């Protein structure tokens with residue numbers, strides 16, 4: 001997907017003097033915009049010896065000058081051997097380790113009322129599924145998900161990864177998969193103008209109108225979740241493996257049986 005304009009419409013059967021015809025009914029003109037972009041400084045890769053910007057062929061050849069006036073002539077095989085600096089200030093962008101080599105990661109749990117969280121934009125950086133193997137873990141996870149789905153809390157998980165601090169939301173996807181959705185940190189996110197919706201103060205009439213509207217939509221089947229474009233070339237047709245997906249309740253029952 002990329003930013004562009006789309007016309008949202010639905011195809012509905014319309015009865016014209018006893019003859020049923022399919023008609024395209026316009027619903028809305030949408031402008032697709034990227035939710036957030038990560039703010040990054042303009043950087044340069046420089047020679048750690050002399051500070052010049054090496055020429056890049058297959059590797060990097062430095063044509064800079066050493067402080068003693070001699071040509072540097074250093075060669076580097078990979079960009080990671082170069083020193084990344086902020087172009088404007090020369091400041092070294094050095095990724096410091098936040099955890100030790102084999103340190104166990106301790107993540108912290110937080111809650112925020114959904115209405116308070118709504119003032120921020122939560123652009124996704126990455127999305128991951130999670131698994132849990134012990135009963136206590138499964139039970140606690142279930143409580144947290146109930147809090148997020150039913151009690152209007154946003155459950156926030158923060159921890160230090162090797163070089164980056166991660167912020168994610170523990171939640172369930174539209175397919176009820178338990179996910180950790182890593183969001184872009186507030187101070188690194190360039191927010192675009194997007195749309196927000198508030199579900200408070202709905203009237204009986206609002207709900208009735210929504211019901212009538214959605215009743216006119218055709219039912220989706222698996223076909224709507226499948227693409228037929230160039231990306232499918234060379235890929236063997238395969239069924240979605242559902243045994244891989246575990247249900248939290250099933251895990252809890254399985255653990256109970258094993259414990260007996």
Ligand SMILES: [Zn+2]
Nearest residue numbers: 047050062072
């Ligand atoms: Zn150099």
